[in-house]
Every structure is written in structure tokens, then in C-alpha cells.
Amino acid sequence: MKTLRIHREGRNLIFGTALLLFLFNVPIYLYFPHWIFGITLALAALLLVFVTYFFRNPVRVLEIDDPNFLIAPADGRVVVIEPTDENEYFHERKLQVSIFMSPFNVHANWYPIEGQVLISEHQKGRHKGAWLPKSSTENERSLIVIETPNKVQIAVRQIAGAMARRIVTYATPGHQIHRNTHLGFIKLGSRVDMYLPLDTEMFVEVGESVRGNETIIGRLAD
Secondary structure, three states: OOOEEEOHHHHHHHHHHHHHHHHHHHHHHHHOOHHHHHHHHHHHHHHHHHHHHHOEEEOOOOOOOOOOEEEOOOOEEEEEEEEEEEOOOOOEEEEEEEEEEOOOOOOEEEOOOOEEEEEEEEEOOEOOOOOOOOHHHHEOEEEEEEEOOOOOEEEEEEEEOOOOOOEEEOOOOOOEEOOOOEEEEEOOOEEEEEEEOOOOEEOOOOOOEEOOOOOEEEEOOO
């Protein structure tokens, strides 16, 4: 049975939202007709439910034996699977796999594979729609480079969108990382890109919906 928790990144915001909505509704209750208070109370409840729902943190544990399997790092829809020139770290052609997260998806991010973090860096940028191709190189983003036990390097890029204004990354250079562990969190609509070797075997297609730390999206070559 799956359980549902609230992500730590949302606890303070949920509490602050509840407090502000309470303070907003007190004078309406005291000085306005009850029907107006009923409407504002219902709207406040809906807003609080959405904020709480956005920061849900489902428990997902995936047990697999093959260390070369790649797991979806985020919930969302696959919008890109294509060879592209990665010019920020690898400076060579890689297979780009992009997952777009709507505001209704779980926004926790997971490590797609086990290994060691080589690079973890944040770059400021614009806030274009995360579904646009240029968002990969122009938007605010974080880059995490992972080296697998087989010495294969892959990159994961968290990208802020038009609504997403904060990227949280837990990856630290030098740390050993494991499956079923959070990589970070992105607030509101956003995107996660992966840069893989060109000979990676893909198990998903463009347009397909995936679930973070649950959907096996591909396999690195031996």
C-alpha cells in the first residue's frame, strides 16, 4: 500500500498559506454578510488543498537488479528524445531525454541511477516556458553530473519554468548516490533533462507519461 507524505520543501509554505488565509478570513467573518464569508472560505480551502496537493511526496521504492537501468527522475510527460550537442559540460553529442512537469505532477526529483556525483552547480537564467527547447540553455537551471560504477557519465538538468521560481538540489560533488533517493525539488511547472550516451536503449517514447522513481525509461549499454 502506497502512503502519501508532504515534502519538506512545502511544509513552511503550507503553514504560511494557512495562516494568511485565516487572517484574511477573520475580518470577513466579523464585518461582512455570511454568504460572502462562505464564498471566501470555500476559495481559501480550495487554495490550501491545491498547495498541499502540490507538495505531496509519495513513497516509491523500486527494486531492480540491473545497475544499467535508468529510472525516470521526475513525473511528467516525455517531450524530447533526440541526439543533441551538449555544450555546457560534455561538449559532445548526447542523447537528450526531457520530461515536462505540469503544476499537477509530483515535483520531487529522484536520482535516475546509482553512482557518484561529479558536478552539482546552479546557474541563473530566464523563466521561459519549460516546454520550449531553449529553456534547456537559457532558463534558470541546475546541472548534476553522475558517474556510474561502470564509469559512464550522465547528466541531469533541473530547469525552472515560467512559473517555477525555485530549484532545490540536494546533490553534492563527491557523494555516493543510490536509487530511491531524492535529487531535489522544483516548485511549480518545470522540466528535467537527461543527457545520456548515444547508444542508450530507450524504453519510452515522446508523448508518453512517466512516474519518477517508478518508470524504467532506458538502459545504458554494457
